[in-house]
Amino acid sequence: MAQFSLNINGKARTVEADPTMPLLWVLRDLLDLTGTKYSCGMGQCGTCTVHLNGAPIRSCMFPISGASNQSITTIEGLSENGDHPLQLAWKEVDVPQCGYCQPGQLMTAAALLKSNPHPSPEEIDANMTGNICRCGTYQRIRTAIQLAAKQGAEK
């Protein structure tokens, strides 16, 4: 057990945890930030995606010891009021089915748009292919990312 100081969604948090505990379980079980989801636990599906200093990581594989004093953003902190261009596009396109994979999809997409505000369809596919949607909402995810990119450009 050790103590860790974290910066999550702009807030300072302190947790007592096994240093090997993946960030995923710190968020979910210790901090009750359950928007970040568990599905495979081995970096294969992307449902657990969060941002570490703005870059997407698989929190199921990322030990808490590596997150000390770094800035972490989870789905709960993607925007203040649920109005990130991607969240708006997701609602507009009515993307989710069961919805379980969607926080991870959104976090991966948000990182993509940050580094590449106008991705081509091929770039979208290539970047999103690590995120599985068992319900098969891929087409809508694609559409929503394009919509968000377009609206970002119009602003």
Add this chain to the structure above:
Amino acid sequence: MSLHPPPLNRRAFLKLSTAASGGLLLGFRWLSAGTTSAASVNFKPNAFLSIAPSGQVTLLSQNPEVGQGIKTAFPMIIGEELDVAWQDVKIEPAPLDTNQYERQVTAGSGAVRSSYSILREAGASARALLVSAAAKEWGVKPATCTTANSTVTHPPTGRTLSYGQLANSASKLPLPASVELKDSSKFTLLGTRVGGTDVPKIVTGEQRYGIDTKKPGMLYGAIVNPPLHGQKLGNVDDTAALKVAGVVKVVSWPDKVAVLATNTYAAFKGQEALKITWQDPKVRESSDRLSQAFADAIANGTGETRRKVGDVERALGQADRVIEATYDVPFLPHAPMEPINMYADVKADSAHLLGPMQTPANGRRIASRILGIPEENITVEITRIGGGFGRRLKIDFVQDAVQASRLAGAPVNIVWKREEDMISGNFRPAGLYHYRAGIDAQGRLTAWHLNSASITSRGAVVPNNFPNGAIPHFQVDTHHIRSEVSTGAWRSPNHNVCALLDESFLEEVGHALGKEPLAFRLELLRQVESAPFGKVDYEPTRLRGVLEAAAEMADWGNPPAGRSHGIAAHYSHHSYVGQVAEVSVTDGNITVHKVYCAVDCGQVINLSSAENQCEGGIVDGIGAAWFGDMPIVEGASANTNFHTYRLIRMSEAPEVVTRFLQTDSPPTGLGEPALPPASAAVANAVFAATGVRIRKLPFIQNDLSA
């Protein structure tokens, strides 16, 4: 407007009263098509439509939300007949009446179908009552009044009264003997696109699923299942597990172990530290043994006959040509994204269950049996479900939660690691399918025989579907091979594989006859339409309708350069779906560019969710057939997580174009019907592109590079 004939005595399923807090309360029974026939005067409502003096419209339901858009669809249906904005219809869970637990299952795509007319009746009855109340107040004829936007208006005088203002007086009027339901051409809500009710919460991470449950004093429980199919629990050495920081307890019951801890990570770590001996079954199951057993059974005879028209053996004996093919189908896990989980809080004489159940009534029954606590002392709450695909129809995980909480003496949320679900799930059954078709001297298809073997006692076939009805001698047989591998319903059970096999073999026959795929199907369907052989369950005209529509959408026969078309159609869950896949094959690698999907599912409720179901079903159907495999080796499931169990990904998902045919039929299933034909359309397109007929699943195990 069409006068809706009351199915039976209306009083037998609508009950009007004044709500305790004022306002109108209309009780009715839904999801109980089978039970209204009892026409009992003392029926108990299982749903209520209430209109409060504040104007709030609420639908109180005992039906769990199951992520299939019901939470949006039901208010839309009510709203349409009642003339209120659907957003103003709140849907709330009703307290569970212990004896009134029916049709609480998300399966068979049936929830909307079985509730459609009663929801409309309820909405229309409430509207009629409100109109009568207003007309009475004004001393005018009800027929001169109109409704819109939760308000009754008398256009000649311009007077208006809101539903809220009328709720009390309306609740004291007699129920109308019959009500007029809107003609579908007048619908303003049904068939439009409406976003899912929970989407705003989903995109912010606020939406809770079962796995997110956290309660005071709760322990996290990792469940350990036998690693090999058919193994029994021997000895558990938990010394090392209990040393893991955070692990509180290890408990076990027949053939399961649970590690209980203060967080999930500790529970998983504890699970890894367990030393368990397992007792082997007599034989360790393997896919190889099963394949051999399937082949032997098929070679030895006909097994159990599921359908028989004419005399297949004689017709085959007299045939000019016999075409044969054998198709090989693997096991398939469900792999929903939300892992298996369930919460239980067992007390001395009561219990609370909470989680992603598709069959809550069964869950409660089993809890009652395990605990010896009467069902009425067991409360049940259903969470939003992170994907079911049939997996959560089972209640094994409810047992796990109940046992773990009972033995730990604490509330427990159990979770199966992904690997546990892959290793010990209940799979879509593997099977072997041997087809024979007889062609007479005139080049007519006279006989069709499917002889199949699988590990389910009911047989993994759909014996009554097309081309049944088009062929004078038709027979379907199944063999049951026993196995330690447990199986269960997988999205669109049996259809998910039989559509692919039937539609593939049909093309093999058509090809042998030199017939064009679409023309061949239409020719057979014309036979069914004019003079079917034997009893036919599906409507051939509707099947033809979706085939023709899909062909038109895709410009069938004229695929873009370098691409090939494949077609298929299938009837399931009372809906008809025709599809054309646009595919190319380069160096043996398949690309599915596009799928055109024509659907006849009767009245569409929410167009957005209907399209989403089709898009998802197609992606799922194609992905499962393309990549899905679960070999059993030495008693073990060979694919333990998503690194080897391959799911379709975004870069492989086709663009889907969906069209719903305009019909007057009531709504039928849509959660499943778009799935079965998709893989068939792709397989047929692959044949068109390469000349290779895929007879072994998954597709990737076939060499298409030749």
